[in-house]
Each structure stands twice: as C-alpha cells, then as structure tokens.
Amino acid sequence: MADSTVWWLLAGVAVAAELTSGTFFLLMLALGAAAGALAAHAGLGLSGQLVTAALVGGGAVAVWMRWRRRRPKGPAPQSDPNVVLDIGQIIHVPAWNTDGTAHVRYRGADWVAQAAAGTSPAPGAWRITAVIGNRLIVEPA
Structure with a gap:
C-alpha cells in the first residue's frame, strides 16, 4: 500500500x-x-x-x-436568552425567606427564586436573569 x-x-x-x-x-x-x-x-x-x-x-x-x-465569550447557557426563553420575563415575588430565596408561581408551577448577587430582596416585580435547574435567578424589574 x-x-x-x-x-x-x-x-x-x-x-x-x-x-x-x-x-x-x-x-x-x-x-x-x-x-x-x-x-x-x-x-x-x-x-x-x-x-x-x-x-x-x-x-x-x-x-x-x-x-x-x-474571541469574546458569550453568556453562560443558563443566562443566554437565546437558550432559555424565560430570561427577561417578569415575576411577582410576594415575600422573601430568611435564606434569600422566595417561592413564586411562574408558568403554572412553583419555583424557587433567588436574588442576583448584589441585590437586596424586597417584595415586588422581579426580572428573570438566569435559570439554574429549578431556581430562577432574578433582579429588580
């Protein structure tokens, strides 16, 4: 050969x-x-x-x-709106728990919301910035 x-x-x-x-x-x-x-x-x-x-x-x-x-890195998949269509959606947080999480109703299901780093939890409207597993990472809307 x-x-x-x-x-x-x-x-x-x-x-x-x-x-x-x-x-x-x-x-x-x-x-x-x-x-x-x-x-x-x-x-x-x-x-x-x-x-x-x-x-x-x-x-x-x-x-x-x-x-x-x-080459510049793109956003992480869990915070990329082209991957996770929930990013940018507004949710209402009625109350926050002492551990920094909140239970919210979103899309007909119960979710755990967590405030993004550097934000202080307060009841009201929050915008979803990332989805990690069954946890919504949110920031004030």
Whole structure:
C-alpha cells in the first residue's frame, strides 16, 4: 500500500472520529494527515511526510486555539436568552425567606427564586436573569 493511501485513510478516520465526537481539533489533525498525503504524492520520504503532517496539523491546532482565546465569550447557557426563553420575563415575588430565596408561581408551577448577587430582596416585580435547574435567578424589574 502506498504511503499516500495510508495518510488519506488516517485523514478519513480522523474526520469520522470528529463526526462522532464533535471535537473540532480532530479536523485540524485530519488536515495534517491530508498534508502528509500530499507530501507523499510529492515524493518526500517518510520523515518528510511526518514533519509535514506534524507542522500542518499542529499549526492548525495552535492557530485554532489562539483564535478561540481571542474571541469574546458569550453568556453562560443558563443566562443566554437565546437558550432559555424565560430570561427577561417578569415575576411577582410576594415575600422573601430568611435564606434569600422566595417561592413564586411562574408558568403554572412553583419555583424557587433567588436574588442576583448584589441585590437586596424586597417584595415586588422581579426580572428573570438566569435559570439554574429549578431556581430562577432574578433582579429588580
């Protein structure tokens, strides 16, 4: 079997593994394997193929990691209104417990509300800012 065939098979296995696991880094390593296959087609020896695959695959991973670190982080999923549609809704808190929680009725069910950090609990209207499990994190409306 030709060296390039082995490299193409490795690239295919890496892509298939990426599809089942969802890790983008395996695609970068598949790029490295494809570069190794192209190096084999160009007639480089095994050491040249390995160096090419390592440089391209490792370089792609390094560039991807650097790009991800520089990209601003979005909100946490529990406080992202695109994920949790309850965020931004107004609830009425009749009274707060001594532990800083309140029992509220929302969407026909009983929920536990907790005041967001830096806010003082007081009865009245509150806006949902996050949902963590069955707990609504709220701030004054």
